[in-house]
Amino acid sequence: MTNDTSGDVRLSGIAKTYGSFTAVHPLDLTVPQGSFFALLGASGCGKTTTLRMIAGLEEPSAGTVHLGDQDVTALPPYKRPVNTVFQSYALFPHLDIFENVAFGLRRRGIKSVKKQVGDMLDLVQLGEQARKKPHQLSGGQQQRVAVARALINHPKVLLLDEPLGALDLKLRRQMQLELKRIQTEVGITFVHVTHDQEEAMTMADTVAVMNAGRVEQLGSPTDLYENPRTTFVANFLGTSNFIEAEVDSKSGDDVVLKAGGGKLLLPGARCSAPTTTGGKVLVGVRPEKISLVPAEEAGEIPEGRNRITGRIADSSFIGVSTQYVVDSPVCPDFEVYAQNIDRDTRLVPGAEVVLHWNPAHTFGLDASQDIDAGTEEEAVV
Numbered sequence: 001m002t003n004d005t006s007g008d009v010r011l012s013g014i015a016k017t018y019g020s021f022t023a024v025h026p027l028d029l030t031v032p033q034g035s036f037f038a039l040l041g042a043s044g045c046g047k048t049t050t051l052r053m054i055a056g057l058e059e060p061s062a063g064t065v066h067l068g069d070q071d072v073t074a075l076p077p078y079k080r081p082v083n084t085v086f087q088s089y090a091l092f093p094h095l096d097i098f099e100n101v102a103f104g105l106r107r108r109g110i111k112s113v114k115k116q117v118g119d120m121l122d123l124v125q126l127g128e129q130a131r132k133k134p135h136q137l138s139g140g141q142q143q144r145v146a147v148a149r150a151l152i153n154h155p156k157v158l159l160l161d162e163p164l165g166a167l168d169l170k171l172r173r174q175m176q177l178e179l180k181r182i183q184t185e186v187g188i189t190f191v192h193v194t195h196d197q198e199e200a201m202t203m204a205d206t207v208a209v210m211n212a213g214r215v216e217q218l219g220s221p222t223d224l225y226e227n228p229r230t231t232f233v234a235n236f237l238g239t240s241n242f243i244e245a246e247v248d249s250k251s252g253d254d255v256v257l258k259a260g261g262g263k264l265l266l267p268g269a270r271c272s273a274p275t276t277t278g279g280k281v282l283v284g285v286r287p288e289k290i291s292l293v294p295a296e297e298a299g300e301i302p303e304g305r306n307r308i309t310g311r312i313a314d315s316s317f318i319g320v321s322t323q324y325v326v327d328s329p330v331c332p333d334f335e336v337y338a339q340n341i342d343r344d345t346r347l348v349p350g351a352e353v354v355l356h357w358n359p360a361h362t363f364g365l366d367a368s369q370d371i372d373a374g375t376e377e378e379a380v381v
């Protein structure tokens, strides 16, 4: 990384309203030069609107957009050092791949385009396909042409709006790695919009999780996954289990909580809720952090683990793991993912079990939130 900041994207108080509806609430955000940044959120949360304000395709209702030191808020799109790749990449059907990529150069009156277009096609690994027409390429190849066509203008920032949305899952996965490689190679700032949490986590250095026109949390993929600060983020990025618990006392750096007659430990540093005695906290733990044993083996669980009891309600074998749903007095549908190493044939629906996990893997959230925020159940309502 260099000290060059000309590819920084800085949004200050940027907002967009349509009549009385607020699509994007005042937003402050800095995307550092050379980073791969993802805007992640459900349909309608304001991702495209935010991206279009950076591109200059949408006029903000308030706030400013800076690219590097330059205030570009009043500049039209073509005067901004920014290019956009959309989901429908709309290549020119009558032009071959070479000419599609050369388009931006030709429009600027540049005559000798061969070397630049050739380099760009090599970058996206389509050197062999230069004389084909778009309809003779696969979806993923067409997508790479669209990226090459945008990059040939040497933008400081590339904006990508669900660029892989039209591809099937396997191709999407390939293209995610491919785009990441291209970004690393060209080293410019990428701002990538997606509603797919795996896609955001695989590709981006930093992810901003958006919800209803606001950024709920911003961080590295691991930070967001391990330390969500809201139930929305906890549920939107993977699956989380929640237990409503009451603060009992402190024990060193840990908070001791009461839930369903038992005690749970939570590292104080991982709790974003107040921890006054008697207060309520939502205790969260991810399904893959939990071990599951038949109730009769409860005595073998090491000291110091968090534990709850329950009965297996459902189990599904999905190859690399078995996913259990456990009905527990503290949570009716606790999810546990067990890696398939030695499968215990006693762990079947109806079995009484004990769940246990390392307290370090527990996080604590403010209990006034909706436990289902950001889940698919919520999205259906």
Ligand SMILES: Nc1ncnc2c1ncn2[C@@H]1O[C@H](COP(=O)(O)OP(=O)(O)OP(=O)(O)O)[C@@H](O)[C@H]1O
Binding pocket: 018, 023, 041, 042, 043, 044, 045, 046, 047, 048, 049, 050, 195
């Ligand atoms: N021109 C417009 N007039 C009125 N409302 C609009 C307009 N454009 C967008 N909206 C509204 O603003 C909100 C945010 O839209 P936006 O396109 O930014 O969502 P998004 O996060 O990109 O969603 P998706 O994942 O479905 O593409 C939506 O509720 C949308 O209906």
Ligand SMILES: [Mg+2]
Binding pocket: 047, 048, 049
């Ligand atoms: Mg959109």
